């Protein structure tokens with residue numbers, strides 16, 4: 001889009017979100033949350049972290065458990081180090097501007113763009129005629145989450161890359177069609193960083209660590225205690241070879257590569273650093289070291305999570321405050337957008 005204006009001059013803002021479906025796991029932590037915590041340290045950028053309960057209803061869900069699932073995700077954010085004083089933590093559905101913006105962006109996004117989304121294909125499965133329309137337009141709601149804050153950076157894991165490219169396409173198209181030479185929306189930068197950006201299942205190094213995997217041994221949950229973490233790492237699938245000395249030699253060894261990546265992401269090192277220390281050693285030596293690192297980082301998070309989740313009223317107070325902060329930024333953006341597209345009033 002050569003005539004798309006790219007002269008966005010607004011403030012730097014960070015937004016990200018997670019679904020409140022099931023428990024958060026190590027992949028969510030290393031792919032996203034850990035970076036959320038880092039980003040909030042820079043006070044020049046406002047950070048918005050939502051629990052995307054509107055996305056959660058695109059698949060069959062239980063209305064009775066959804067509110068507690070939102071509280072549970074919010075508690076996990078805080079336990080992992082997101083500070084509700086610094087960052088706005090809120091439920092997506094508590095900020096109506098997301099839905100208003102999503103409608104407008106539904107009319108900007110093209111059907112062909114959405115038809116290319118691999119996550120829809122994965123989630124809808126074989127019988128896509130029976131999928132909800134919401135599941136199909138899911139990535140547009142995600143773009144609305146981002147653009148309703150004019151967020152300039154979005155920290156996520158690698159699996160969100162395609163959705164963030166779509167968000168940029170939507171922003172560019174809006175700017176071109178309605179911007180009158182101005183970039184109304186930023187072309188948001190995805191922050192997909194480091195060895196934690198794609199954490200794989202502990203049972204199968206070729207599939208992503210995921211909440212929906214039937215085997216609980218495939219993932220480390222943020223709520224797991226130290227014993228459970230150590231047990232799951234001990235049981236993790238490996239191969240018979242010792243660890244190699246170089247990253248190149250991890251090629252074709254999915255499980256080994258994943259465990260080295262987890263160690264690197266937790267300890268803030270590169271895979272090369274980890275191999276410099278452990279190259280030549282077998283998993284009998286590496287797994288206990290990995291378990292120690294994992295417990296060292298995750299046990300305080302799970303302890304804090306358990307403390308927070310026991311006080312629902314406190315979580316609700318924090319979510320209410322977060323939603324007020326979010327609305328104060330999102331509502332003026334959607335009001336301006338409504339004017340831009342010519343709505344009455």
Ligand code: TYM
Nearest residue numbers: 016017018019027028031032142145156157197198199209
């Ligand atoms: P969700 O809930 O599936 O995942 C939340 C975050 O965790 C990351 N993640 C992983 N990272 C590394 N390895 C893994 N195995 C792994 N599994 C999950 C995801 O990349 C994500 O960053 N559509 C989004 C939620 C969303 C959103 C948004 C994100 C809705 N609106 C706006 C950013 C901005 C999702 O389903 O994430």
